[in-house]
Amino acid sequence: MKRWFGILLCWCCAVQAEHVPTFAQPPAPVYPRAMRLVGLEGAVRIGYQVDSRDGSVSHVTVKHSDHALFSASAEAAIAKVRFEPWTVAAGEPLKTDVVQSLLFRMDEQSMAMTLDAQAALPQLQCKLFSYYLATYRQIRSHQPLWQMDSVATSIGLLARTSPASPTLLQFKQAQQAFEAALPSIERRCAGQPDLMFIDAWPQQLRDLALKQL
Template identity: 30%
Template sequence: MRCFVLAAALLFSTSVFAEFTPDAVAMPKPLYPSGLISTQGHARISLKIHSDGTVSDVKALSATQPAFGEAAVAAATLWRFKPWTVSADRPAVLEAHNDMIFTPEPPSPKTVQLTFTQTLFQPCSALTAEVSQFRRDYPARPLIDIKSFAITRVAVMFPALSGKSDYKQGLAKADELEKALPDIVRQCQAHPKAVYADYLPRTFKRYL
């Protein structure tokens, strides 16, 4: 996944210094959050740009999804600007705002199939370990955000994302998967030598 960023929308808070705009040296784009499959959105951040080119106090002012705000802040923290000499019309610190637009890019069919196949036929013991680690790291996040389940969701949604099937049907399949996850986790915990694919709903067998 990749995202497009409206990086040109640096808006400065102090009108007195509106004519002075520092030159960007590096403005890396944020990473698209892995748990937000096929989701578009945006985030608005604030930051301070210092005369030595560094930034500080990067904050998410608003975001259509919390993960977009987190990704935007993480990227903007790495931004750097060309240093300038402080003067009457060039302050030591500038306050600015920036809008970032996130648009997911659907993966290619070959990439989806390869990753999906590897995920499906992993042993249940590996999936259980992944679930346990995820629960320790992100206790409040839903099961669908776990990498293996997120990959499965992309695969079952791919026909809809690529325009080969109805998008509403794709969403229904994704919802069906999410509802089945607690049972899949329990089954895998009870049968560590089985594989993840053994416990997917029967209606998903055509994806195998």
């Protein structure tokens, strides 16, 4: 299931030349899937150079980011950006330094979809979770387990205190708590495949999750 989640593009500054480059091919960042499932929003401040001769981009550098997944998405998008070439005035450099902010935001419909996914967690059985987990480890062994769909959704549920997007601190605390519990959850699900996934959680986490639903 794919849909567009809002990504806002804001100029911070353009220096070394009076000319502000014009997009020929604007950035199209992809909202990281795990961040969507968690419901986390964020921002990336990214710098790069634009060559006036062909509008190409180089020296892409993340100056600030709320999360590494947002950084990776922003860097990949900016690397594909192209600008309209322009003629520089005498004495001006051929390349212009640009700093730009990319804001990852979810609209109301997108957030509702995330909340619906979280609300469906009590219907997930352990045997299905165990299958998803084995498949994830087989085909996505290079990615951390917290980015697995059902785990990211669980973390998002634990991070919730309202229908709004959780804060970065709430996300980190929920991630730490669920990752610590994940080995015991995995063992319990393996031993009791007909148990509901959420019932395999430690009591404290289960109570917190059910309180949010």
